Amino acid sequence: MTRMAQLSTTTVETPGLAVRRIAADILDHVLRRHRPLDEQLDGAGAHPGLGALSERDRALARAIIAMVLRRRGTLRHLLGHFLNHGTPADAPRVETALLIGAAQILWLQVPDHAAVDLAVRLVQADRKAARYAALVNAVLRRVGREGTERLTHIDATALNTPAWLLARWIATYGAETARAIATANGIEPALDFTVKQDAAHWAQVFGGRVLPTGSVRAVVHGPVAQLPGYADGAWWVQDAAATLPARLLGDIKDQSVADLCAAPGGKTAQLAAMGAKVVCVERTAGRVGRLTQNLARLGLQAETVVADAADWMGGPFDAVLLDAPCSSTGTIRRHPDIPWIKQEADVSKLAALQRRLVARAVELTKPGGVLVFCTCSLEPEEGPAIIDDLVRSDSRVRRRAISPTEFAGLEAFVTDKGDLRTLPCHLCDPNPQMSGLDGFYAARLDRI
Numbered sequence: 001m002t003r004m005a006q007l008s009t010t011t012v013e014t015p016g017l018a019v020r021r022i023a024a025d026i027l028d029h030v031l032r033r034h035r036p037l038d039e040q041l042d043g044a045g046a047h048p049g050l051g052a053l054s055e056r057d058r059a060l061a062r063a064i065i066a067m068v069l070r071r072r073g074t075l076r077h078l079l080g081h082f083l084n085h086g087t088p089a090d091a092p093r094v095e096t097a098l099l100i101g102a103a104q105i106l107w108l109q110v111p112d113h114a115a116v117d118l119a120v121r122l123v124q125a126d127r128k129a130a131r132y133a134a135l136v137n138a139v140l141r142r143v144g145r146e147g148t149e150r151l152t153h154i155d156a157t158a159l160n161t162p163a164w165l166l167a168r169w170i171a172t173y174g175a176e177t178a179r180a181i182a183t184a185n186g187i188e189p190a191l192d193f194t195v196k197q198d199a200a201h202w203a204q205v206f207g208g209r210v211l212p213t214g215s216v217r218a219v220v221h222g223p224v225a226q227l228p229g230y231a232d233g234a235w236w237v238q239d240a241a242a243t244l245p246a247r248l249l250g251d252i253k254d255q256s257v258a259d260l261c262a263a264p265g266g267k268t269a270q271l272a273a274m275g276a277k278v279v280c281v282e283r284t285a286g287r288v289g290r291l292t293q294n295l296a297r298l299g300l301q302a303e304t305v306v307a308d309a310a311d312w313m314g315g316p317f318d319a320v321l322l323d324a325p326c327s328s329t330g331t332i333r334r335h336p337d338i339p340w341i342k343q344e345a346d347v348s349k350l351a352a353l354q355r356r357l358v359a360r361a362v363e364l365t366k367p368g369g370v371l372v373f374c375t376c377s378l379e380p381e382e383g384p385a386i387i388d389d390l391v392r393s394d395s396r397v398r399r400r401a402i403s404p405t406e407f408a409g410l411e412a413f414v415t416d417k418g419d420l421r422t423l424p425c426h427l428c429d430p431n432p433q434m435s436g437l438d439g440f441y442a443a444r445l446d447r448i
Contacts, residue, residue, distance in 0.1 A: 019057045020118050021125070022049040023064040024096045030069065030337045032092060037065065037337035044286070055223065067103045069336035070186050073159030075099050078150055082139045091129040094136060097122040101140045105147060112144035157182045164344045165329065172380055173423070180425035181378070184436045185332040185339075190219045192437075194243055194266065195235040196273060196298075202235060209434075211427065212409040215240040219433055233298040238266035239334065241422040241438040244413070245374040246270040246321060248402065248420070248444045255318035258364055259302070260309040260357065261325060263287035265294045268302050271321065278302035279317070281309045310356045315364040319371070322361045324354040326375035326382045330439025333424050351381045358390055362397055365447040371397065374420075374442035383441030384419065390445075397445045419443045 026047055029035040039045040041062065050058055068075065079098050080086070087095035101119030104110035120137050123129040158166060161182045169178035193216040195202045203210045205228055208218025217240065220227060229235050246267050249257070253275035259268045262280035268291060271278045280302050282288045288304050295302055305314065309322070327347050332338045358373050365371045375382045391399050401418020404411040415421050420442040429435040 014118070014121055016114065016118055017121055017125075018049065019053065019061050020064070020097075020100055020122050022047055022053070023061045023068075023100055024093065024122060025049070026061075026065055027068055027096050027099070028092065030065075031072075031096075031340055034341040036341060037069070037335065043290070063108060064100055064103060066188060066336055067107055068099045069340065070188070071103060071107070071156070071160055072099065072340065073161070074151070074154055074156045075102050077154060077159050078102065078143070078147060079139065081150065082142045083135075088129075088132055091123075091126065091132055093126040093129040094123055094132045097129070097136055098139060101136070102143045102147065105140065105144050106151065112141075116140045116144070156186070160186055160339075162339050165339060168344075168379060172378070177423065177425065181423055181439070184424035185336070187333070187432045187436070189333045189436060190217050190434050191224075191237060192217050192240045193235040194238040194270065195229075196233075202229065205229070211240050213240040213243055213407075213437075215243055217434060231297075233300075236266060236269055236294065236298060238270075239331075239438040240427070241330075241440040242266055242376070243270060244407070244420055244422070244440065245323065245372050245442040246274070248372045248406075248442060249274075249319045249321065249370055252276040252319055256315075257319045257321065258315060258317045258361075260312075260320065260322045260361060260364075262304075262323075263291050265291035267321060267323060269295065269298055269300055272300040272302050273298075276319070279305060279314060281305045281307055281312055281314070283308045310353070310360050312360065312364075316366040316369070317364055318366055318369050320361045320365045320369070321372050321374075322357055323374050323376075324357050324382075326350050326354065326377040327379060328376050329378045330376040330422075330424065330441075333436055333438065347377075347379050347381055350377075351379075351386065354382060354386055355389075358386060359394075362390075362394060362445075362447065367396075367447055369447045370400070371445045371447060372442060373445065374440060376438055376440050378423070378439040378441075383421075383443070384415075384417070387419065387443040387445070396448050398448055400444045400446045402444060 026040045030037055040047050097119040101115045104115040105112050119140055120133050123136050124133050157179050169181055195216055199210045199216050203216045206218035208216055211217050255276055257271050257276040257278050259278055259280040262268045263282045268280045285306050288306050292304055327342050327350055328338050361371055402414050404414050413420055413422050422437055422440045424436045424439050427437050
């Protein structure tokens with residue numbers, strides 16, 4: 001075969017199609033297999049196609065995925081106006097292509113013709129979906145013509161949160177706060193950094209500001225690993241709310257502290273930076289490996305243990321921090337897949353695990369020591385209910401109320417019982433992207 005013939009038989013893929021195909025694959029796994037988004041973007045389980053993309057295209061893929069997940073309810077409602085019989089049940093790639101195409105047209109500033117063309121090519125490449133290419137073309141053209149105007153008549157706040165979840169928040173926090181939480185979850189947040197020292201300096205470097213929590217917040221662009229200070233271990237990425245539970249332990253310099261369910265390691269780094277002798281426990285070797293790498297970059301030390309914290313027989317310790325696995329409904333701002341991979345039944349299942357873990361944490365705490373329990377859930381069963389029951393049933397522990405003066409300027413985070421409760425709609429800022437923080441619950445207990 002001549003070289004000219006070889007070239008003529010080589011398939012040259014349409015520019016931009018690989019990005020949409022990878023985004024579609026990842027979205028299909030989130031929405032149809034309930035596979036967490038994070039594990040598909042980074043690490044050993046990441047989509048194999050991401051490594052072949054340029055940094056710009058990887059960022060575009062992430063932006064498409066995040067926008068579809070944040071606006072899924074709105075998108076499905078809008079597309080429903082243009083589909084007489086709904087999306088084809090026998091070809092799930094059709095709905096995914098429509099979601100991706102519509103998100104680009106409405107919010108990602110992709111030219112309509114490009115978004116439509118790439119969506120059509122996406123379904124044409126799928127054996128089951130190919131026969132619906134004309135449908136995808138027609139629907140997305142209507143989105144381009146009519147979509148923006150139709151959005152003005154849609155209650156996006158309600159649509160973009162599963163009904164069971166919004167109903168829970170209304171019951172717990174009231175309708176106004178529930179809607180504020182849902183609104184906050186729909187906005188891509190800025191990045192929060194915990195810095196070793198000189199927060200004002202790093203706020204200037206990143207063009208951000210220092211929060212009342214002490215974190216630095218900034219809107220940054222490009223890979224985190226290429227930002228100033230990363231290689232030097234000057235800071236680590238950690239939501240502002242996630243920094244507060246460790247601070248409830250007080251002065252722990254030279255004390256023995258157990259960090260249970262420790263990965264990815266932000267709180268471990270805090271404890272080590274505070275001068276504690278830290279033992280961090282995590283159940284999988286892979287997660288411990290990532291935690292160890294983070295500590296090495298930061299120049300911090302901690303002993304690591306691969307074990308199930310609910311059964312681990314270490315200690316006892318001067319202090320114990322338990323960040324228990326939970327439904328993570330407080331972290332939707334940063335993890336927009338959470339509403340679509342979790343179910344209401346998960347709350348009670350995880351609450352049962354949390355009760356086992358906190359019972360073990362009590363055993364690991366020395367008499368006279370302190371235990372902090374926290375979750376990144378907004379659900380009362382995964383926080384206040386557990387601590388109320390524990391204090392009532394176990395005479396060895398006593399709630400030590402948080403004083404509003406412990407967190408100057410953050411008094412709104414302290415509950416009537418003296419626990420910590422942050423909400424995604426807290427820390428308001430004129431710039432929505434600079435507002436909010438994760439929803440966290442934390443309680444401090446003295447071991448008698």
